[in-house]
Amino acid sequence: MGKTPCCDKKGLKKGPWTLEEDELLVNYIKKNGGHGSWRSLPKLAGLLRCGKSCRLRWTNYLRPDIKRGPFTVEEEKLVIQLHRILGNRWAAIASQLPGRTDNEIKNLWNTHLKKRLLCMGVDPQTHEPFTSYCSAHKAPGIPFYPSHKGHCHSSNPSFRKSDDDFFLRIWNSEVGEIISKIQYRRQNSVGTSTTTSNQNEDAECKSSKSYAENQIAASNSSSFNDLELEDSSDTALQLLLDFPIDNDMNFLEEKIDKFTE
DNA sequence: AAGGTTTGCAACCGCGACGAA
DNA sequence: TTTCGTCGCGGTTGCAAACCT
Numbered sequence: 001m002g003k004t005p006c007c008d009k010k011g012l013k014k015g016p017w018t019l020e021e022d023e024l025l026v027n028y029i030k031k032n033g034g035h036g037s038w039r040s041l042p043k044l045a046g047l048l049r050c051g052k053s054c055r056l057r058w059t060n061y062l063r064p065d066i067k068r069g070p071f072t073v074e075e076e077k078l079v080i081q082l083h084r085i086l087g088n089r090w091a092a093i094a095s096q097l098p099g100r101t102d103n104e105i106k107n108l109w110n111t112h113l114k115k116r117l118l119c120m121g122v123d124p125q126t127h128e129p130f131t132s133y134c135s136a137h138k139a140p141g142i143p144f145y146p147s148h149k150g151h152c153h154s155s156n157p158s159f160r161k162s163d164d165d166f167f168l169r170i171w172n173s174e175v176g177e178i179i180s181k182i183q184y185r186r187q188n189s190v191g192t193s194t195t196t197s198n199q200n201e202d203a204e205c206k207s208s209k210s211y212a213e214n215q216i217a218a219s220n221s222s223s224f225n226d227l228e229l230e231d232s233s234d235t236a237l238q239l240l241l242d243f244p245i246d247n248d249m250n251f252l253e254e255k256i257d258k259f260t261e
Numbered sequence: 262a263a264g265g266t267t268t269g270c271a272a273c274c275g276c277g278a279c280g281a282a
Numbered sequence: 283t284t285t286c287g288t289c290g291c292g293g294t295t296g297c298a299a300a301c302c303t
Binding site: 110 | 287288289292293297
């Protein structure tokens with residue numbers, strides 16, 4: 001297989017695109033009714049960029065059908081479900097979310113959803129609950145103490161316990177303590193409407209937990225331990241998918257069915 | 262207020278697939 | 283059948299902004 005670089009990198013610009021460059025690229029594609037060969041496009045369009053860079057910029061940001069802005073709860077649900085089926089096939093997942101790009105979904109997963117699953121004690125790769133601290137720690141491809149993309153930094157030994165219900169573990173863990181502190185802080189703080197990344201992260205954990213708590217309280221006829229471990233993965237995912245706003249999964253089933261056909 | 266740390270996201274890199282010659 | 287050129291995909295990095303102490 002030829003492994004020659006896609007373009008001569010000498011003299012090519014790297015880093016963030018300027019508005020002028022965006023314009024040049026968009027105008028060229030509009031004018032020619034398509035991009036043609038990405039390799040030759042930069043030269044033809046008058047850009048000092050690698051063809052790959054042009055393709056990335058176009059497919060992820062300049063394409064007219066791209067929907068920018070935050071993901072909706074429904075979209076997040078769909079991403080989680082699709083990830084469970086497809087794994088890290090970002091392009092395949094993106095194809096099921098109109099207007100969303102693989103890069104965008106990848107970022108969403110790595111910065112929000114993965115963290116949320118970890119907070120719930122669910123392995124983001126397998127979508128199975130962690131049965132012990134070790135399995136969580138050793139989960140393939142999941143840095144439990146990531147250096148750069150920090151997620152759930154729990155080192156609480158309570159994760160070692162093989163409690164039947166992982167929500168109880170979470171509740172008894174450092175995460176639970178953090179959540180309690182946040183709730184206390186929020187009760188005592190007024191008018192902070194700005195949502196910071198940390199607050200969002202905390203909120204994600206909080207939402208997961210408070211919802212789980214409600215579920216537990218609601219099932220007063222059965223004890224906490226009645227939740228079967230075998231079903232805990234599905235239960236956890238269901239809880240996760242349900243907690244934000246509504247419980248309507250119909251739209252999701254429809255999309256999944258369509259996908260699996 | 263300042264310096265250090267964390268986070269989110271845009272962008273890049275390299276591998277593998279695929280089609281053409 | 284083999285080689286080469288190109289593209290798409292998934293993983294990773296760099297950097298600016300936000301946050302924390």
